[in-house]
Structure formats: structure tokens, C-alpha cells
Amino acid sequence: MFTKIEDFAAEWTSEAEITATVLDALTDDSLGQEVIEGRRTLGQIAWHLVRSLHFMTSLGLAFEAPSGGEEAPDSAAFIASEYRRITKNVLNAVRTQWNDESLRESVMIQEEAWLNGSSLRYTIMHQAHHRGQMTVLMHQAGLRVPDVYGPTYDTWVEKGIAPLV
Numbered sequence: 001m002f003t004k005i006e007d008f009a010a011e012w013t014s015e016a017e018i019t020a021t022v023l024d025a026l027t028d029d030s031l032g033q034e035v036i037e038g039r040r041t042l043g044q045i046a047w048h049l050v051r052s053l054h055f056m057t058s059l060g061l062a063f064e065a066p067s068g069g070e071e072a073p074d075s076a077a078f079i080a081s082e083y084r085r086i087t088k089n090v091l092n093a094v095r096t097q098w099n100d101e102s103l104r105e106s107v108m109i110q111e112e113a114w115l116n117g118s119s120l121r122y123t124i125m126h127q128a129h130h131r132g133q134m135t136v137l138m139h140q141a142g143l144r145v146p147d148v149y150g151p152t153y154d155t156w157v158e159k160g161i162a163p164l165v
């Protein structure tokens with residue numbers, strides 16, 4: 001759980017930048033790559049990363065919703081630009097509408113009391129979870145996966161180093 005707004009701000013900024021770099025590597029053609037037949041596609045997971053951030057309004061934060069509807073857009077560039085816009089809105093809302101005290105306040109979510117500082121932690125982990133799913137699908141779609149927490153397989157190969165098994 002976060003106890004200081006600025007600790008969240010630092011981590012959010014670096015996590016959002018990693019995710020934005022991953023989204024930048026998507027192509028329009030790759031968005032249809034499915035987890036398995038009939039399940040979520042790469043484009044739907046990417047769009048879920050953008051849209052799911054709006055759940056934070058249920059914590060009492062106010063910020064503009066992403067453009068477009070529930071259906072995943074067919075433009076990878078649009079998804080990435082909406083992601084950048086919404087993640088900046090989230091940070092701005094947390095910084096201007098909450099203070100360190102707000103992080104110790106709780107909100108009922110599905111009949112459970114969630115501390116706001118824990119909800120912020122959950123939000124970062126939820127993003128990382130789906131970003132990890134995306135990088136697997138990106139490999140399957142034949143895309144170059146950028147570095148996430150350090151070099152990816154492709155980076156090792158390009159550097160002429162044998163990738164770890």
C-alpha cells in the first residue's frame with residue numbers, strides 16, 4: 001500500500017512509461033491476436049488497460065473517461081495515445097484531489113473496505129498483470145517486444161548474447 005502520494009507518483013510514472021512503450025510496439029494487424037480461440041485479443045487487453053483505469057472514479061477521484069466505447073479500437077496508435085492521456089489524468093487527479101491522508105481512508109468496493117493506498121497499489125499490479133499477458137501475445141504475433149523490467153529475449157539476441165532459458 002502507498003502511504004505517500006509522491007511515492008505513488010514516482011512508481012506510476014515509470015510503470016506507465018513501460019506500458020506505453022509496450023503499446024507503442026503494437027501494430028494494427030497484431031491487435032487480433034487471441035489468447036486462445038474465442039477469448040480476449042491483444043487489442044482487447046490493450047484497451048482494457050486504458051478503460052479499466054476509470055474504475056478509480058469509484059474511489060472518489062474525478063477525471064475524464066477515455067474516448068471511444070467498450071469495443072477495442074482498431075488503431076494501435078489510438079490505444080497508445082489514449083493510454084498516455086488517461087494515465088496522466090490519473091496522476092493529476094491523485095495529486096490534486098488527494099493528499100497523504102486520503103491514502104489511509106477506505107472506500108467500500110464489492111462489500112470490502114479498501115484503503116485508497118492499497119487501491120493504488122492494486123491498480124499498478126493490475127496493469128502489470130495484463131502487460132505481461134500482452135508481451136506473450138506480442139511474441140506470438142511476431143512483434144518485437146521492447147524491454148520491460150530489463151532486456152527481453154529479442155534484446156539479448158540483438159546484442160549477440162545467448163538469452164537465458
Ligand code: NI
Nearest residue numbers: 048052126130
Ligand atoms: Ni483486468
